[in-house]
Amino acid sequence: MEIQHQTVFLAFGGFAMRTFKRILGLSLLTLGLFTMGAGMGAAQSQEVAIDGDHGKLSAVIQRPAGKTEYPLVIIMHGFMANKERPLLTKLADDLEKDGIASIRFDFNGQGQSEGRFQDMTVVNEIEDAKAVYAYARKLPGVTSIALAGHSQGGVVASMTAGELGTQKVKALVLMAPAAVLREDAIRGQIFGVHYDPLNPPEIIDVRDHKVGAAYVKTAQTLPIYETASQYQGPAYMIHGTGDVIAPYTYSLRYQRIYFNGKVHLIDGEDHTFSHDTDGAAKDAADFFKEILK
Template structure:
């Protein structure tokens, strides 16, 4: 990011809130530098619940699933904040320094920012893929008193098993003695490299052990033909969430290519139900 763009984002982040604002660019200090974020608010409301949106591995805050969800939430009186994790999109940091653990810290930094806004009445989390794992663990750490609702879309809890096996997508590596970095040379992730710390921390990541501490309402959405993260990983989430529900989308893949509107509407409906009606 060039200095002029960073300066613009920083200046915009301190502009006072106005009730008729729709979107506002923010710069929030994360675990590995500044995080680029967009806050979207409903028109004409002085108080509203807010959803923190956490994107997936190599994705960004502008992924269609979340820009679409943010628009639908706004129309239902719910604000959202979506942000780029460290090393992604317009945020600072190197991708190869990214780990799930520092993405958890990024998310808690965003939470700490929005919890102090007097307009925000309740806070929820929604995450896709790796962002789903991050959201589930943050919810487990913060608890239902702070996170009022949770939506996980194709949560990538497979990442721990993959790291133990020494596999990411169709790329294999030595999991016992991982290299300094692994080049993701497939067509969808060309130019990205995961680092040694990503692998080693993923191998012992307490995903379900942490997430099970969350006792609030949770919604799981997963395609039955997801070959990146089999839907059985959401089945296990359903087992640990006492107040959870599971929506399987028949025949769809990891990115909800065939039923994206259905997946987004399912997330929206659940967040409206749990944030506006309780």
């Protein structure tokens, strides 16, 4: 992610300025702050490691400028992805501008997190998400927590919200939620790779990744909508009608299980919102701004 730095002009004398630079440099190295936020009113971005289901999870916290209290959104990436995807970083930046903090993180075995991709399942990604939620609740200044997820991350976000319950999750955004993953596992296919669904191999090679049999077996019986429906707070689904990976009808089904659910269908947009990534991110951020502030 390209970090936007703010230049701060201070009226220091020569010696004081040199001292200031030395202190600032040390702070950046030891605290992992990528913006000059501490005590200066600028936004803060901080890298942290969170204990997850299969080891340490790499995460980035973004906090809005000039605020000591704020709502926070946990942002979840999709299958074979990571927290630095443009859609997710843009969402975090838009939330920050709206006075909302965020944590985006890599699930186990992906991005910079520990673990093996072949051990990843939707079930242990839900455990990762709940670990990040527990971490976020302990952060000073956090007034409420919402969840957002793209693709498989949308499925994980929806099921995590269901397991945590309406009282603990303030709002939910699902971006192209890939609830198709259960049907794909039953049919024996994943990203164009076919296998015997009744006897899946221990390892399935998919686009330079190794998918484990446990992923398939757990996906085949995953109670996606049954679990997700236990959450009944504000929910917003964003989906492109041109999505051939996870058709938009899966968002329509989510809408049917949520009493407070709305769907925005984007004509012709694909699974990654590549035609207007910024627009999709802003759409999600605007929903959170309306609900959380």
